[in-house]
Amino acid sequence: MNKRFALFQVVLSVIALGAVIWWASHQDPPEIPSGTDAIAWLAGALALYALATVVRAERWHAILKETGIAAKRADCYGLSVVGYMGNNVLPARAGEALKVVLLDGRTGAGKRKILGTIVVERLLDVVALVTIFVLTVYLVLEGDVVPTDEPLLIAGIGFAALALLGVFLWMVHRRGGLHKIRAILRPLADAPRALSARQGAVLLAVTFLLWAIEAGVYLAVARAIDLQISTAGALYLVALTNFVAALPAAPGSIGTFDAAVAFGARALGASGSVAVTYLLLLRFILYVPITIVGLIVLVARYGGWARLRQATHFETSSA
Numbered sequence: 001m002n003k004r005f006a007l008f009q010v011v012l013s014v015i016a017l018g019a020v021i022w023w024a025s026h027q028d029p030p031e032i033p034s035g036t037d038a039i040a041w042l043a044g045a046l047a048l049y050a051l052a053t054v055v056r057a058e059r060w061h062a063i064l065k066e067t068g069i070a071a072k073r074a075d076c077y078g079l080s081v082v083g084y085m086g087n088n089v090l091p092a093r094a095g096e097a098l099k100v101v102l103l104d105g106r107t108g109a110g111k112r113k114i115l116g117t118i119v120v121e122r123l124l125d126v127v128a129l130v131t132i133f134v135l136t137v138y139l140v141l142e143g144d145v146v147p148t149d150e151p152l153l154i155a156g157i158g159f160a161a162l163a164l165l166g167v168f169l170w171m172v173h174r175r176g177g178l179h180k181i182r183a184i185l186r187p188l189a190d191a192p193r194a195l196s197a198r199q200g201a202v203l204l205a206v207t208f209l210l211w212a213i214e215a216g217v218y219l220a221v222a223r224a225i226d227l228q229i230s231t232a233g234a235l236y237l238v239a240l241t242n243f244v245a246a247l248p249a250a251p252g253s254i255g256t257f258d259a260a261v262a263f264g265a266r267a268l269g270a271s272g273s274v275a276v277t278y279l280l281l282l283r284f285i286l287y288v289p290i291t292i293v294g295l296i297v298l299v300a301r302y303g304g305w306a307r308l309r310q311a312t313h314f315e316t317s318s319a
Contacts, residue, residue, distance in 0.1 A: 009091060009249055016255030020262055020279075027272030030280060033224055041224035045217045045285050052213040053290065056080055059124075059206050063117045066199055069109040078297045079103055085294025088252045088287050102302050124207040125242075132211060133239035140232040141268075214238050221282050229268045237264045252287055 033039075057073075057080040064071045079099045086095025100114045107114075212235070219234040229237070244260035245253035258279055265275040 012247065013250035013253075013255035016249070016259045018255075020255065020258045023262065023272075024276045024279075027276050030273055030277035031225075032277065032281070038224040041220050042281065042285065045220035045224070046289060048213055048216045048220060049285060049290070052210055052217065053080055053084070055206065055210045055213060056121075059203060059210065060117065060121060062199075062203065062206075063120050064114075067113065067117055069103075069107055069114065069117070071103060071107055071109075075103060075106050078301055081290055081294040082298045082302065083294070084290045085298065088291045088294075090251055120203075124203055125211075127204065128207040128211050129239045129242055132208075132235050133243070136232045136236040136239065141236055211235070211238055217285060218282065221285060222278060224281065225274060225277050227265070227268075227270050227274055227278055229270075233268045237261070237268070240264045258283065 033042075054077070057077045060080065061071065061073050061076040064076065079102055082102065083095040083099040086098040087093045088095070090098070096115075096118050100111050100118065103109070103114050104111045215231065215234040215238045218237045219229065219231065222229045222234070241257055241260040241264065245257045247253075247256050249256040261279045261282055262275050265278050266272070270278060
């Protein structure tokens, strides 16, 4: 099953990347900016992305604290960049499993309990990104900024997904599997309590701030190539690319991220050549520096590549 899933990821990435390459080959050659102003904007984009990473690490530290896990702030910072590195170079977003394994080695809190805090992070991100996407697409932006402008079709897809989930749970229940699922999920139960009452509202506000900062990265890269998109357009791009990048794909969301950026940039008015340039620069800013830093932190602080075997084992046993 794991091999089949890995094959599906590779196939989806190859198809998406092939489509992007075919499209880019029919555009004018990209022009990488080299002026002082452009470099300043790109440096600003890097600084904003570093700030977003700091905010993300602080949010995780707060969730861990609410869950009763005594993690050091330095570990939250270090493992945040290590997790990004793992997601960028390992299949199946194994960077999350790497964070869990390494933090468990530092705290002894239990892998599944720590995994619950990752689930809380993702829930907060989904709520924020869905809100941003709906507000920008249906209340702010104009034009064809989604592949389809039929709300009924989008709703139908959502209901179909829920129906499939219901059928799956019914089949699992008939086979007596719900007891096993409850046993697996029980250690995760403490983390969602971090979302209750006032603390949950604060964490959600921090999450909106986090994605606003990351939208600033998209906006700064656009300014570096004189692509005039609005703040709402940058927020739309953040939501769109992260939704598409969440699809099963090869490491670094190869293909899926690129297709989303290309489509989004074109929808916001970029020419073909400018969209290709924007894609190349944005991928560099978002993926290359943090991968290098994460690798350095992994080797210097957490034992190097030998710990990846533990992460892979944990990911397989949790599936």
